[in-house]
């Protein structure tokens with residue numbers, strides 16, 4: 001049974017990086033005036049109330065989006081992100097709501113684009129379906145997103161952005177996730193794939209990433225934000241995005257973004273990494 005609920009973590013430092021980079025990738029892909037399919041394998045609820053018991057219990061958003069919400073010196077790479085968070089809060093001065101990945105994409109979809117969203121948790125699936133299910137450009141599916149991904153690629157449009165954002169509740173995720181990406185890539189090698197990963201135990205994360213590095217897939221970029229040094233103690237010390245086929249200059253954009261975020265979000269002993277792990 002799934003017990004993970006993203007509501008506890010919505011708007012934390014990992015979400016800031018994930019969603020800000022997601023928007024930058026989307027913006028680059030929108031430069032071509034052709035239809036795009038967005039496939040989210042682990043979509044979550046679509047949006048979250050930061051005033052509810054989940055967010056209030058952990059207060060994680062206070063160490064994330066709340067630190068940049070009212071800054072007036074944001075680099076260009078974070079401006080759209082904060083504009084969207086403000087839009088989701090209906091322009092109110094208080095930060096009370098936070099969009100999930102489908103919420104961000106929804107705010108930036110063109111008429112020719114579509115979304116395929118997978119969410120397995122009953123409650124979060126129902127919330128997602130309520131938020132976006134009636135939109136003709138959106139399919140909300142209550143099924144395993146890793147299996148769903150294989151059915152969804154290649155998209156008819158032949159242009160696709162895939163977000164793989166698992167909760168890593170099961171130990172097997174660390175093998176199942178790279179295996180699914182490798183299979184999906186074999187069917188759709190021109191897609192852009194964004195994998196989100198946590199660092200709880202560094203060795204476990206690197207084992208998973210090594211499977212991708214050794215897969216023969218070209219063009220793999222690591223964008224990682226550690227807010228603390230690696231540790232054997234319980235808890236996430238870093239979070240990253242592993243991007244296959246990143247748009248041109250995403251490495252430079254990510255560096256600008258992390259140079260700005262790091263002094264605000266670092267909790268002591270952290271560091272940032274933007275590195276091509278596999279080149280052309």
Ligand code: SAM
Nearest residue numbers: 006042043044100101119120121144145165167
């Ligand atoms: N992508 C969301 C965002 O950025 O707002 C957050 C997703 S959260 C990290 C992971 C979600 O995956 C949870 O809502 C969980 O219920 C769901 N989930 C876990 N295993 C799944 C699976 N095999 N297929 C689809 N969804 C799954």
